[in-house]
Amino acid sequence: MRLRLPRSLTHIGFLLFACLLLATRPAFAEVEVELVEKPMNILVLYADDWRHDTLGIAGNKIVQTPNLDRVARQGMRFTHNCVTTSICGVSRATLFTGQWMSRHGNTAFKPFNTPWSETYPGLLRQKGYFVGHVGKWHNGKFPAEHFDFGRSYFGTHWVTQADGSKIHVTQKNEIDALDFLRARPADKPFCLTVAFFATHAEDRNPLQFLPQPQSMELYQDVTIPVAPNATDESFHRLPEFIANEKNEGRNRWHWRFDTPEKYQTMMKNYYRLASEVDSTCGRVLHELDTQGVLDNTLVIFTTDNGYYHAEHGLADKWYPHQESIRVPLIIRDPRMEASKLGHTNDDLTLNVDLAPTILQAAGIRPPKTMQGRDISPLYLADSKPQWRDEFFYEHAMLRSKDFIPASEALVRKDWKYFYWPEFDREQLFDLQTDPMEENDLVADPTQSKRLTEMRARFAELKAEAR
Secondary structure, rough: OOOEOOOOOHHHHHHHHHHHHHHHHHOOOEEEEEEOOOOOOEEEEOOOOOOOOOOHHHHOOOOOOOOHHHHHOOOOOEEEEEOOOOOHHHHHHHHHOOOOHHHOOOOOOOOOOOOOOOOOOHHHHOOOEEEEEEEOOOOOOOHHHOEEEEEEEOOOOEEEEOOOEEEEHHHHHHHHHHHHHHOOOOOOEEEEEEEEOOOOOOOOOOOOOOOOOOHHOOOOOOOOOOOOOOHHHHHHHOOOOOOOOOHHHHHHHHOOOOOOOHHHHHHHHHHHHHHHHHHHHHHHHHHHHOOOOOHEEEEEEEOOOOOEEEEHEEEEEEOOHHHHHHHOOOOOOOOOOHHHHOOEEEEEEEEHHHHHHHHHHOOOOOOOOOOOOOOOHHHHHOOOOOOOOOOEEEEEEEEEOOOOOOOOEEOOOEEEEEEEOOOOOOEEEEEOOOOOOOOOOOOOOOHHHHHHHHHHHHHHHHHOOO
C-alpha cells in the first residue's frame, strides 16, 4: 500500500495521520509513505494579434514591455514559436485542446468539437484545480458552467459596465484577474487564463486601436520604423488572388497603413495597447508574489497569432508568412535551474504544445487526442530531447476565396513550402537567404528535387494532423 502525501502537510499532522493509520490498518498491510510536491499553479497570459518581435527583450527598440522582459529573464524565451493556424478563434481552440484545426474542428468562429474533458481547463478541474478564464473566448458561447470563475468579453476596447460606465478592456482584464486571485480558495491549486483583447484592432472603429488616455504620452516623439517589404512592389509579388483589392488583408491595410501618417498613428497606438497589456501582466504577477505563490506557479506568456505591420502590403494575419505565424512564448517555470534562467531556445515550438505542457506540469497525463508535445524537457532535461524540425500549417477559407483564401504550408526554419488549395498554387521560399519571403523559387529548376521532397512531406504531415 502506497500513500502519496503533500509536502505541505505539517510534521504534527503527519504524525497524527500516521498514528491513526497504523491503529486502523489491517495487520498484513504494508504502508509506504511517499511525499510529493505541492501541485503547481498555472497562469496563462494570452495576448491577441501580437507577433514574436513585439517585445523589448526580442530586440524591438521602440515598444516598452519591461514586465514581460523581466519574466523572460526569470525564465526562458522561445524564439521560433509558431501557431498552426493564424486566426483568433482557431488558435484559441488549439490552445485549449492541444490539437490542430483539422482535429478540433473550429475553422473560424464556431465551437470546437473536442470534448471538454479532453481540454486542459477541463482536466485540471477534474483533478481539483480551481479554474478561471477572464477575457476573450471566441469559440462560440462561453461555457461558464465549466469554470469556477468565468468572465468573457471582447470586441471593443471600451467595455460598458452594468452601471453604464465605461472601462478599458485591458483594465477589466486586470480587475477580473485580481478578483480571481483574491477570491480563490487557498487550499486548492489554481489555473487562470487571462485572455486579453489587446492588441486586436476594434475592426468597426476607424481609429482601430484605442489605448487608455494615460498611455498617449508613450511613443509621442519616436518614429516607428517601416519594414523594407512594406511596399507596393512586395504586394504585387504575391499571388494574384492575394494581390488585389478584394482581399481582406489588403482592405485592412487601407484601414491602417496606406499613408505614412496613418502608419505612424496606428503603430503607436498598437504599441500603447501592448504596453498596457505588459503593465497588467506586471500587476498580476505582483499579486502572485504578494500572496507568496509566484514561485509555485507556472507562468506562460504567448499570443494567438502574429500580425502584418504592412509587410507585403498587408494587414492582419491568416497567411503562412513569418510575420503572421511567429508569436512570442515565454515560460517561467519554478522547476527551471538557475543556470538556464534568461536563456533563449530556438527550437520549433507550437501553440499546440501548450496544453500538454500545462498538464504535465500539473502531474496529469495528456490524453492521446492531444497532438502537441510537452515543452518542458527542452529546459528541464539533462540532455536535449529529440525535437521537431518542421510542422504543418493550415488555415481555412473565410467567406470566399476572394476574401480570405485557404492556405497551407510545410514550415521549416530554413525552407517553407506554401500551398493554396483553392487555386492549386505552390510557392517555395529559402528562409536563410530570403527571410522576408519575397523570392518564390517554385519554378526554379535547381530546386525541383527539394520541391518534390517538401511536397511529399507536406502531404504526410497534413494527413497526420487530420
